[in-house]
Amino acid sequence: MIPEIGHFALVLALLVGIAQASVPLIGARRNDPRLMGVAESTALAQFGFVAAAFAALTACYVRSDFSVLTVFENSHSAMPLIYKFTSVWGNHEGSMLLWVLILTLFGALVAAFGRNMPESFKATVLAVQAWIAVAFYLFILLTSNPFLRLAPAPFEGRDLNPILQDLGLAVHPPMLYLGYVGLSITFSFAMAALIEGRINAAWARWVRPWTLAAWMCLTLGIAMGSYWAYYTLGWGGWWFWDPVENASLMPWLAATALLHSLVVMEKREALKVWSILLAILAFSLSLIGTFLVRSGVLTSVHAFASDPMRGVFILAILVLFIGGALALFAWRAPLLKQGGLFAPVSREGALVLNNLLLTTACATVFVGTLYPLALEALTGDKISVGAPFFNLTFAPLFIPLLVAVPFGPLLAWKRADLPGVTQRLLGAFVVALLGIAATLAIEGHPVLPALVVGLALFVMAGALIDIAERIGTFRVPLATMAARARGLPRSNWGTALAHFGLGVVLLGIVGETQWGAERIVSMKPSDRVTLRHYDFSFDGTVPRSGSNYRDLVSRFTVRRDGEVLGTMQPAKRTFLSRNSSTSQAALMARGFSQLYVSLGDVSPDGSIVVRIYHKPMVLMIWLGAVIMFAGGAFSLSDRRLRVGAPRPARSAAAMQPAE
Amino acid sequence: MLWPVLALMTAVAIFAVLWPLARTNAAERTAADAEVYKDQLDEIERDRASGVIGVAEADAARVEVSRRLLAAADAKPPPALDAATGLRHRRSAAVITLVFVPLAAISLYLLLGSPNLPGEPLAQRLTAPAGTDSMAGLIARVEAHLEQNPDDGRGWDVIAPVYMRLGRFDDAIRAFRASLRLNGENADRQANLGEALSGAANGVITSDAKAAFERALALDASNPRAQFYLGLAAEQDGRTSDAVERWRKLLAQAPADAPWVVYVRQALARLDPAAATSAAPGPSAQDVASAADMAPSDRDQMVRGMVERLAARLSADGSDVEGWLRLMRAYVVLGDRDKARAAAADARRALASDPDKLRRIDEGAKNFGLDG
Known part of the structure; x- marks a missing residue:
């Protein structure tokens, strides 16, 4: 009964979605508050029904109900409980259900907390959100239905793909989807602004928290995916410029640009049309990412099942929404009034530069990702655009961006004093130069990596100086400083943290790529290998059994200067039900650096191929992303962005401009 | 139990659409953008007070925000709705919802769903009474048991032949290997493993x-399964005479009632029909060996002799349907169709009381082309 209730709940969600997509829109056109009011209750009901469907599917997985086709195909009764939960979205059908769950979650949040928006605008936003939802309900019900049944039910499931039997599956897809789908709200806001023909600084303030929340989740989702790939794939790479990764990077770049253009729009009412376009593009890129990953155009661990029907369906959704949105944009955008003016050297100017560089970088990734696919579709030629292309195009765009990062927050609005700002950044320049000198002294040539270290330190120090300047360090007494630090808007702290995190990421990247070391050796028990200052001795192999797998664990004792640091236990893991195996790497953190041991093939004479890596500062890559996330969270908690916080009722007089 | 739940859910969905339509309060038009600008003015004041921005900048910013605030206040409110139109809208929305939502929900669900299938969580099925269990259920129980006790050799012995019968050869290989490891090696297990591998x-x-198979023969030279498959291997390698020889030897050693004789004979018939027909209940090894050395006419003689022995036995005891079929086939192979027809007629007479056997004779006659 439970799977059927879930199925019916999904059908009802579709119908409630159709109501939400139509009635409030009519209400907004006719100025009928009751029709507009339908948006809120249906948004909440839609979320309720999708949540019920999701809960039903989860119950089927947890209770190993193999009469449900997807449960049979992606689950096994002997799996640990946590993977029974995560395998709900470890497959195409379930992951699409997660997609709409998050979509309706955002809709419900707007309905519940978006009280500071005009009624008609909110109704339109929710109606647009429902269009997206309806398209995806139809997609799920007609091509990817997770509630299809099997009769008679098989007694045992086929198990989840072993690579996915990892905690990463519990974190990465939900975070990434929160980011992808969160951008649907900015899309809906943009469409509503175009439909209503109203866009002003207030719009930027309403849309900003949602963009920020989506951006935070996307940042963390991408970082978690990267870390998962790093420890799972067995050779310590953390970014591959793989089309699926690029598909998540593109919306991130667009969302980052949008976040910055919204600042200008909120403060100065400039960049209005541009922000609308970015909001449309950011979600369009999310949809393209979904299409690339889900249609089977790309083969990777993410392409669970490829079915041409699905590809065509998603393509239709893509054309409908992106094409429709851009057409609406072309029609309505010229009607929007332009806002405030500013000089090239100003905070606005810096943010425009940021936007230019970010969108160019995004376009570069777009071309590099889609060109090979388009070429193959048109001419049948297979070409591969790999890391060299991206390194050569992406880096030159990001380096000027990073140089500009510390300047931006210090520049004044409208018209700024560049020499003055440069002077204030003197401390950061000094830190950067010291860093370059120290790097050259320790590591020697080449010079380029040392310069990148300098750049990273410059960005980090710049972020600190931004805060120090704002609270008046060295200029005012300590007590005043503390008071100012407390009084400083949280969004300032957020900016500084996020920029600092960016520097940390850069430091991690340069450390890992420039000074990493690796050895690939064939070892027998009691063999020893030295990498950098570390000494690895292979103690032997022991079997160990888990709930649905068996491990062949190899033990290594790690020493430095004769002193034992601990043991590392990489393993070959064999999954019985699928008769396939994965390699479990062992990691040992040394400060921000990591030692990484993974196993290759075992030869008949008992020797085993061992890959040992030393990855200096590698943890900073993900730590930086977490700092950026924290920066976003600080900014989100800024009082001016707190959505829906009940305000004390104001008298009509208080609403007059205070002179 | 399912339908009431679905009906309740439909009611909730309809309620979600109708409830706002029925609410009495017309939400007052909120000056939402004015709120934002008011906030921005407060913010400028705070920044000025804490010294983040100078007085002149604060003034400029204040002027700009005030201008926006005035613009927002000036924005014309949209024309108010007249009550009658509003009521008409609401009524039509309500009626459409009341009709469309349940109808569409039920038709779409009936199209896609399976309302008659109950959920079957594993725990519930494991506790179901054993008698109601399907084959698959029994297998799953043994598998679950072996998952917990992978060192139970007897369990592997039980499940392995089941896997073979189901055609799950990879599982069978795993099971036979486990059995070999846990129960020790013998010719049968090795031969079974070989069969699963092939x-x-x-x-x-x-x-x-x-x-x-070779390992099985090393353990027990007379293992028929290994002999048979090694013959098949020879055939697949194109060494037909090796195969024939191996199978002939196998038949020669075969106990009369061995169930596998029929397979060997079929295989042999594929390569050497004469040898197959002559071989029941089996010429002695010497017979076969000498037949191979004989001149063709002598060999024919010997075969005829054997056929006559069979015919004599059947005229004494006519209940052996296999024997009759063998006799008919032998006459056909020897080119003596009249005798074959006569044998069929004799067989029908002898087996008249047994319709099943009679039908087999009829089928045999048809297959040998003796009808009409």
């Missing part, structure tokens, strides 16, 4: 399978 290779005797 099954997994779609009947091709791979080198792995061949090694297993």
Whole structure:
């Protein structure tokens, strides 16, 4: 009964979605508050029904109900409980259900907390959100239905793909989807602004928290995916410029640009049309990412099942929404009034530069990702655009961006004093130069990596100086400083943290790529290998059994200067039900650096191929992303962005401009 | 139980659409953008007070925000709705919802869903009474048991032949290997493993399978399964005479009632029909060996002799349907169709009381082309 209730709940969600997509829109056109009011209750009901469907599917997985086709195909009764939960979205059908769950979650949040928006605008936003939802309900019900049944039910499931039997599956897809789908709200806001023909600084303030929340989740989702790939794939790479990764990077770049253009729009009412376009593009890129990953155009661990029907369906959704949105944009955008003016050297100017560089970088990734696919579709030629292309195009765009990062927050609005700002950044320049000198002294040539270290330190120090300047360090007494630090808007702290995190990421990247070391050796028990200052001795192999797998664990004792640091236990893991195996790497953190041991093939004479890596500062890559996330969270908690916080009722007089 | 729940859910969905339509309060038009600008003015004041921005900048910013605030206040409110139109809208929305939502929900669900299938969580099925269990259920129980106790050799012995019968050769290989490891090696287990390996290779005797059969013969030279498959291997390698020889030897050693004789004979018939027909209940090894050396006419003689022995036996005891069929086939092979027809007639008479056997004779006669 439970799977059927879930199925019916999904059908009802579709119908409630159709109501939400139509009635409030009519209400907004006719100025009928009751029709507009339908948006809120249906948004909440839609979320309720999708949540019920999701809960039903989860119950089927947890209770190993193999009469449900997807449960049979992606689950096994002997799996640990946590993977029974995560395998709900470890497959195409379930992951699409997660997609709409998050979509309706955002809709419900707007309905519940978006009280500071005009009624008609909110109704339109929710109606647009429902269009997206309806398209995806139809997609799920007609091509990817997770509630299809099997009769008679098989007694045992086929198990989840072993690579996915990892905690990463519990974190990465939900975070990434929160980011992808969160951008649907900015899309809906943009469409509503175009439909209503109203866009002003207030719009930027309403849309900003949602963009920020989506951006935070996307940042963390991408970082978690990267870390998962790093420890799972067995050779310590953390970014591959793989089309699926690029598909998540593109919306991130667009969302980052949008976040910055919204600042200008909120403060100065400039960049209005541009922000609308970015909001449309950011979600369009999310949809393209979904299409690339889900249609089977790309083969990777993410392409669970490829079915041409699905590809065509998603393509239709893509054309409908992106094409429709851009057409609406072309029609309505010229009607929007332009806002405030500013000089090239100003905070606005810096943010425009940021936007230019970010969108160019995004376009570069777009071309590099889609060109090979388009070429193959048109001419049948297979070409591969790999890391060299991206390194050569992406880096030159990001380096000027990073140089500009510390300047931006210090520049004044409208018209700024560049020499003055440069002077204030003197401390950061000094830190950067010291860093370059120290790097050259320790590591020697080449010079380029040392310069990148300098750049990273410059960005980090710049972020600190931004805060120090704002609270008046060295200029005012300590007590005043503390008071100012407390009084400083949280969004300032957020900016500084996020920029600092960016520097940390850069430091991690340069450390890992420039000074990493690796050895690939064939070892027998009691063999020893030295990498950098570390000494690895292979103690032997022991079997160990888990709930649905068996491990062949190899033990290594790690020493430095004769002193034992601990043991590392990489393993070959064999999954019985699928008769396939994965390699479990062992990691040992040394400060921000990591030692990484993974196993290759075992030869008949008992020797085993061992890959040992030393990855200096590698943890900073993900730590930086977490700092950026924290920066976003600080900014989100800024009082001016707190959505829906009940305000004390104001008298009509208080609403007059205070002179 | 399912339908009331679905009906309740539909009611909730309809309620979600209708409830706001029925609410009495017309929400007052909120000056939402004015709120934002008011906030921005407060913010400028705070920044100025804390010294983040100078007085002149604060003034400029204040002027700009105030201008926006005035613009927002000036924005014309949209024309108010007249009550009658509003009521009409609401009524039509309500009626459409009341009709459309339940109808569409039920038709779409009936199209896609399976309302008659109950959920079958594993725990519930494991506690179901054993008698109601399907074959699959029994297998799953044994599998679950072996998952917990992978060192139970007897369990592997039980499940392995079941896997073979179901054609799950990879599982069978795993099970036979486990059995070999836990229960010790013997010719039967090795031969079974070989059979599973060749099954997994779609009947091709791979080198792995061949090694297993050879190992079985090393343990017990008379193992018929290994002999048979090694003959098949010879046939697949194109060494037909080796295959024939091996199978003939096998038949010669065969106990009269061995169930596998029929397979060997079928295989042999494929390569050497004469040898197959002559071989029941089996010419002695000497007979076969001498037949191979004889001149063709002598060999024919010997075969005829054997056929006559069979005919004599059947005229004494006519209940052996296999014997009759063998006799009919032998006459056909020897080119003596009249005698074959006569044998069929005799058989029908002898088996008249048994309709099943009679039908087999009829079928045999048809297959041998003796009808009409």
